[in-house]
Amino acid sequence: MRFVFKTDYNQDIRLLKHSGYWWSYGALLAVLIAFPYLVGSYLQSQIVFVFIYAIVGVALIILTGFTGQASLGHAAFLAIGAYTAGFLQSQGISFIVYFPAAAIITGAVGAMVGFPALRLSGIYLVIATIAFAFIVEEILARWESVTHGNEGMRVRTIDLLGQPIPRDGDAFYFLCLLVLAGSILLALNLLRSPTGRAFIAIRDSETAAKSMGIDLAGYKVKSFAISAALTGMAGVLFAHKMSFISPEMFTLLLSIEFIMVIIIGGAFGVHGAVLGAIFIVMVDPFLTALKDDVPVLGASLATTLGMAPDAAGKLRETMSAIGSAAGLKGAIYGLIIMMFILFEPYGLYGRWLKVKLFFQLFPLYKKATFKRQKTYVKSERNR
Amino acid sequence: MSFFTVDGISLQFGGLKAVDSVSFSVEKGEIFTIIGPNGAGKTSIFNLISRLYDPTSGKLFFEGRDITEVPPHQIAKLGIARTFQNIELFENASMLANLLVGRHCHATTQLWQEILFLPSVRRAEKEHRRKVEEVIEFLDLQAYRDKLIAGLPYGVRKVVEVARALCSEPKLILLDEPSSGLNVEETDDMSFWIRDIRTELGVTVLMVEHDMSLVNRVSDRVLALNYGKVLASGTPAEVQAHPDVIAAYLGA
Numbered sequence: 001m002r003f004v005f006k007t008d009y010n011q012d013i014r015l016l017k018h019s020g021y022w023w024s025y026g027a028l029l030a031v032l033i034a035f036p037y038l039v040g041s042y043l044q045s046q047i048v049f050v051f052i053y054a055i056v057g058v059a060l061i062i063l064t065g066f067t068g069q070a071s072l073g074h075a076a077f078l079a080i081g082a083y084t085a086g087f088l089q090s091q092g093i094s095f096i097v098y099f100p101a102a103a104i105i106t107g108a109v110g111a112m113v114g115f116p117a118l119r120l121s122g123i124y125l126v127i128a129t130i131a132f133a134f135i136v137e138e139i140l141a142r143w144e145s146v147t148h149g150n151e152g153m154r155v156r157t158i159d160l161l162g163q164p165i166p167r168d169g170d171a172f173y174f175l176c177l178l179v180l181a182g183s184i185l186l187a188l189n190l191l192r193s194p195t196g197r198a199f200i201a202i203r204d205s206e207t208a209a210k211s212m213g214i215d216l217a218g219y220k221v222k223s224f225a226i227s228a229a230l231t232g233m234a235g236v237l238f239a240h241k242m243s244f245i246s247p248e249m250f251t252l253l254l255s256i257e258f259i260m261v262i263i264i265g266g267a268f269g270v271h272g273a274v275l276g277a278i279f280i281v282m283v284d285p286f287l288t289a290l291k292d293d294v295p296v297l298g299a300s301l302a303t304t305l306g307m308a309p310d311a312a313g314k315l316r317e318t319m320s321a322i323g324s325a326a327g328l329k330g331a332i333y334g335l336i337i338m339m340f341i342l343f344e345p346y347g348l349y350g351r352w353l354k355v356k357l358f359f360q361l362f363p364l365y366k367k368a369t370f371k372r373q374k375t376y377v378k379s380e381r382n383r
Numbered sequence: 384m385s386f387f388t389v390d391g392i393s394l395q396f397g398g399l400k401a402v403d404s405v406s407f408s409v410e411k412g413e414i415f416t417i418i419g420p421n422g423a424g425k426t427s428i429f430n431l432i433s434r435l436y437d438p439t440s441g442k443l444f445f446e447g448r449d450i451t452e453v454p455p456h457q458i459a460k461l462g463i464a465r466t467f468q469n470i471e472l473f474e475n476a477s478m479l480a481n482l483l484v485g486r487h488c489h490a491t492t493q494l495w496q497e498i499l500f501l502p503s504v505r506r507a508e509k510e511h512r513r514k515v516e517e518v519i520e521f522l523d524l525q526a527y528r529d530k531l532i533a534g535l536p537y538g539v540r541k542v543v544e545v546a547r548a549l550c551s552e553p554k555l556i557l558l559d560e561p562s563s564g565l566n567v568e569e570t571d572d573m574s575f576w577i578r579d580i581r582t583e584l585g586v587t588v589l590m591v592e593h594d595m596s597l598v599n600r601v602s603d604r605v606l607a608l609n610y611g612k613v614l615a616s617g618t619p620a621e622v623q624a625h626p627d628v629i630a631a632y633l634g635a
Contacts (some may be wrong), residue, residue, distance in 0.1 A: 009512045012479070186498050193497035193504055194483075194490035194511075197476075199483045204473035211433050211489030212551065222494060247452030268475070298394060 015188055032177060036170040045168055048241055050274075050281045051176035052234050057261040057273025058183045059230035064259075065267035066196060067223040068119060068203030072255045073129035077137035077228045080106045081235020086155045086245055087146050094374035095158050102236045103229040110228020114221035133255055138249040152246030155239045167241050176237050180274075183230050187270050190226070199223055253330065260333060264340050266347025275348040283336075287329060295319035384447050386411040386587060387555055390500035392441030394427055394611075401427045403611040404441065409555070414588040416598050418501055420621070420631055421440055425591040426468055427611075429557050432589075433465050434458050447554070459488040462554035466544040468563065468591075474533045481532060482518060485550030486511040518549045521584075522576060538569045545576065549584070556580065558590035562597050570597055577601050595623070607631070 004011065004018050016022055036044055056074060063069050081102045088098035113132050120128050133238070140147045147153060158165040165171045190196040198219045201209035210216055239245050257280055265276025299316035303309060322328075344351055357367045385408035394402040402424045409415045417425045430436045432443060432625035434455040444453045446459060453461065464485070473481050489511070492504045501590055519525055522542055527535060532543065541561065548556050561577065563571040574597050580586050592598050598605060605622040607614040622628055 009509045010505075012512070013508055022556060055422050176525050187499040189498055193488055193500065193508065194492060195494055197480055200476050200480065201487075204475055205471045207435065208467065208471035208473070209484070210435065210455045211459060211465050212484050214545070215454075215456040262635050345467075346561050 036173050048176050050277045051180045052237050054274045055183050055234035056188045056231050056258050057277050058187050058263045059227040063227035066199040069346045070126045073133040074258045075250040075254035076133040077231035078235040078375045081232030082239035082245050085236040086153045095160050103232045103333035106232025107229030111221050111225040114224030118217050266349035272347050272349040291323040388444040390442045393439045395439040400611050413603045416602040416605045417591045421597050423608040424611040464548035464551045464553035465557035468559040470540050472532045477529050478527045482515045482550045485547040518546050522546045555587045562594045
């Protein structure tokens, strides 16, 4: 195990705490840059989705993980970003302009959602954000002059200063990677400065935060605005990646997927957004396999084990019926969320840290190292 | 005009008068203690001073300025810091982060500068850190810098809360039962620290306390409350000898 001897305050401010980080993150960056040249177009496109989901994950971690304000309305922020991009592009405005414009507009809407949030907390805030998401969905369906309503809207290829960036090309991959890296850097910078600490203070004790001079209203609105702006940027990339957007793409289920990103990844650190995004994006190929490959495999396994061919055929039909049942995705999501909350409350990143510590402390790791401690009762909290 | 004055302040919850036209004033450099049985309204007075509650009537003056209408998040900037009876630390953050939040009222950097982490932000951060380290040294908390609050023992948390309040470089510090839940030895340490806060840092102390031996050791003046009303005020000995105070505590 490495013990860093601290002689300078800069050592605590630095993002890469010691030379080991340079090696590991450098290696990660090298792999990410080499990826498009190594993998096929299907996997590359899945990774682009991982990047987009991870940007939203970072946004949610700022809002939910740091500030403690839950939101089930992030699909709506994504939609606002996507539609802003689609509309402005159709007006002949360049990508250089509408990309930041989408972030600013979504951020402004986020700030407006933040205001009612000042008086709401917990489950009530969740309901308010769901209501907001439904309103946005409805507006998108009705405001046909801008959004083309339920018909949906075609989004053309990005034109970056005369240079087209096709949605399945390498340039698009690097653009998404760049935006993700930028948002992670933004989140980490916030965390090591007064605003980020104010967010954490609001999450852990509003009363104390107030007495320490933190303007609750201002910081909650800031948190909503930053989170929404990041999601808006992800929305622009999402719109271009899909090349077609319509209101039914931005439903409650998408918001739930975003929440799952941070529950599965772990909401206490920015790493969680990326790990959670990888997990969520890989659920879809898994579901496809459940529908197509698993019944065939199961049936052939059953025949080799001596089952009669017609019984095996029936088994295959049953299995594929289960695999393609409506609502299976939602059910699996629900199961995954429950499992994670029960058995891995710190998410994949928490598990990563435990595994890392196991090797660092080997052979001294205790099973109880990460057991949650009993905290002292707070009887007289005036929230 | 005194350093800090409470002028006829009242707080009413429906039909219950939690604080009933209480007046007192604290001089600069004093250690002033409020005592009283449970439910006497001591913590309510603290919550009024830190503006978590709005008074029904009456006024608060700090350094000659009326602070009755000041919003709660600006109280710290004026130079009033506080601790809480049931520790209100930021549990899932390191002790260092907790103390740095105490510096929040001195934060000068703007959001856009922080997002880019400009050199000015780095400079400000190091300056905050230097001030925090002074407090860590003062209260002997070196061993806990990177520890999460959730993992610290109760006695240490109590000290961390005082440290967080001191990090805001207050002129007046409100200590709500600094010795509750501490053992004899820790209470002794706390009494030394309270006196050091006054003599070395020059901070005026206003505290609520039940432990009479601590009150006698450190306070210059004492105010006794019962049912929201002032019973007596004066030196610790005078107040303890007052017949109304004896009646309130022992029943007569």
